[in-house]
Amino acid sequence: MMQLAVLTGDFLLFRALRTLASLKNTEVVSLLVTAIENLVTGETMQMAATIEQRCSMEYYMQKTYYKTASLISNSCKAIALLSGQTPGVAKLAFEYGKNLGLAYQFIDDILDFTGSSASLGKGSLSDIRRGIITAPILFAIEEFPQLHAVIEQGFDDPANVDTALEYLWKSRGIQRTRELATKHASLAAAAIDSLPESSSSSMDVRKSRQALVNLTQILTARNK
Numbered sequence: 251m252m253q254l255a256v257l258t259g260d261f262l263l264f265r266a267l268r269t270l271a272s273l274k275n276t277e278v279v280s281l282l283v284t285a286i287e288n289l290v291t292g293e294t295m296q297m298a299a300t301i302e303q304r305c306s307m308e309y310y311m312q313k314t315y316y317k318t319a320s321l322i323s324n325s326c327k328a329i330a331l332l333s334g335q336t337p338g339v340a341k342l343a344f345e346y347g348k349n350l351g352l353a354y355q356f357i358d359d360i361l362d363f364t365g366s367s368a369s370l371g372k373g374s375l376s377d378i379r380r381g382i383i384t385a386p387i388l389f390a391i392e393e394f395p396q397l398h399a400v401i402e403q404g405f406d407d408p409a410n411v412d413t414a415l416e417y418l419w420k421s422r423g424i425q426r427t428r429e430l431a432t433k434h435a436s437l438a439a440a441a442i443d444s445l446p447e448s449s450s451s452s453m454d455v456r457k458s459r460q461a462l463v464n465l466t467q468i469l470t471a472r473n474k
């Protein structure tokens with residue numbers, strides 16, 4: 251069954267590559283190959299992290315870019331290039347996707363603690379139970395360095411999860427992660443605002459740009 255799943259994944263991947271090749275645009279192929287490569291790097295970083303790396307904000311940010319934001323940023327840039335936009339516009343599209351992706355993941359990391367997927371009105375805690383340390387906990391460590399020792403012990407023991415959560419609720423971890431998400435959502439919106447004036451059908455262009463800016467707000471306001 252596992253083998254069939256892996257083969258199905260390979261099949262879908264090569265179908266996607268065939269579609270990609272049919273675009274006959276080597277720069278776009280390169281962007282999407284980078285995205286896939288980053289996705290794998292991000293997963294590997296998460297799996298193979300040392301305790302120091304797991305407690306490092308810098309490592310987390312890099313991993314988050316690779317795992318989540320790279321696919322969106324490179325796809326946004328690919329669309330800009332495919333529609334014949336200038337390198338400047340392609341760069342802004344990339345910035346939009348990158349910051350949108352980061353903001354999305356920060357909110358996701360908050361919802362793992364606060365979301366309503368579990369029955370008790372709490373998050374599913376799926377990350378921390380698997381030993382994956384995300385921004386809320388990383389900010390909490392800055393206020394409560396004792397948390398480092400708890401992380402070092404691991405989360406196989408549910409009592410350690412409870413202890414980590416106690417520190418988290420006492421800290422400003424959730425709030426600071428929300429601020430980080432808002433910052434990146436604003437950067438995404440700023441990239442759209444920096445796009446050059448368009449010569450054609452300005453009404454449609456304005457509407458589309460507003461929809462892209464709205465998306466940054468919808469993402470940060472979501473609660474599931």
Ligand SMILES: *[C@@H]1O[C@H](CO)[C@@H](O)[C@H](O)[C@H]1NC(C)=O
Pocket residue numbers: 457458460461464
């Ligand atoms: C963007 O959001 C505003 C405020 O919610 C709404 O009035 C407007 O229709 C939205 N525009 C688009 C294009 O989605």
